[in-house]
Amino acid sequence: MNQRYSDEEIRRLLRERRRRNKRKKIIIRCTMLAAAVIIMLACCFFVLSLLFGGDNEDSKNSKESKKNYGIIFLDPGHGGVDSGTDAGGRYEKDDALKLSLAIRDCLEAEGYKVLMSRTEDVDIDREERGRMANEAGADFFISIHRNQASEGDGAEIWIPKENTEDQQILGNTLMEAFVECGFAERSVTPGVYKNPNDDYYENSIPNMPSCLAEVGFTSSTKDNEIFDRIDQNAKIIAESIIKAHKKVYPDRYTE
Numbered sequence: 660m661n662q663r664y665s666d667e668e669i670r671r672l673l674r675e676r677r678r679r680n681k682r683k684k685i686i687i688r689c690t691m692l693a694a695a696v697i698i699m700l701a702c703c704f705f706v707l708s709l710l711f712g713g714d715n716e717d718s719k720n721s722k723e724s725k726k727n728y729g730i731i732f733l734d735p736g737h738g739g740v741d742s743g744t745d746a747g748g749r750y751e752k753d754d755a756l757k758l759s760l761a762i763r764d765c766l767e768a769e770g771y772k773v774l775m776s777r778t779e780d781v782d783i784d785r786e787e788r789g790r791m792a793n794e795a796g797a798d799f800f801i802s803i804h805r806n807q808a809s810e811g812d813g814a815e816i817w818i819p820k821e822n823t824e825d826q827q828i829l830g831n832t833l834m835e836a837f838v839e840c841g842f843a844e845r846s847v848t849p850g851v852y853k854n855p856n857d858d859y860y861e862n863s864i865p866n867m868p869s870c871l872a873e874v875g876f877t878s879s880t881k882d883n884e885i886f887d888r889i890d891q892n893a894k895i896i897a898e899s900i901i902k903a904h905k906k907v908y909p910d911r912y913t914e
């Protein structure tokens with residue numbers, strides 16, 4: 660049975676329908692606007708993550724890979740009661756420590772792990788130094804010393820009597836650095852002074868490429884002037900250690 664509406668009721672029903680339609684349109688528009696805002700925010704986030712997130716990832720990766728380059732063991736010769744050479748109050752132990760600490764800072768800045776036999780003026784057994792490097796699983800053992808003589812100047816490097824190509828690379832690359840610092844090139848020699856069939860403790864105990872470097876003569880004014888450019892020298896020497904490390908451990912540098 661059909662329901663009969665009065666004119667007034669029909670107008671009221673039409674008004675209600677118009678209101679319902681209007682509300683529906685407002686809800687649809689609000690929903691679309693909210694969706695558009697969400698999509699825009701998502702796009703902005705994506706672009707920002709590409710711009711900055713990518714860099715962060717790169718630098719994280721680069722730091723991560725630098726951490727894996729390896730361990731360099733630096734051995735400042737002598738220390739404590741053992742002053743090493745003494746040229747009018749200029750002690751070898753102090754020079755060796757100063758230069759080693761500066762080289763350490765340069766290497767660490769490049770992301771290498773550096774261990775040292777001593778960072779202060781203390782006694783350390785000569786055999787113990789090599790054992791420390793072995794226990795740490797170091798990649799290079801570099802002992803820093805200075806020479807003394809009534810005359811003479813320049814840098815010399817001692818490598819093990821039975822040396823591998825890697826040990827020669829370390830010795831020769833370091834010598835290039837000393838020459839770049841300004842020292843005269845004396846030699847890269849296997850064995851010990853006047854005896855090629857023996858080894859210094861610094862070369863006989865480490866089970867990784869090692870060398871004992873005499874960084875000029877404390878008895879030479881010329882060498883001392885060169886040596887005292889510590890920061891500049893440390894940078895050159897650290898770069899040469901890195902150069903040698905890249906040659907000896909190339910797999911550490913592959914992606």
Ligand SMILES: [Zn+2]
Nearest residue numbers: 736743804805
């Ligand atoms: Zn010495």
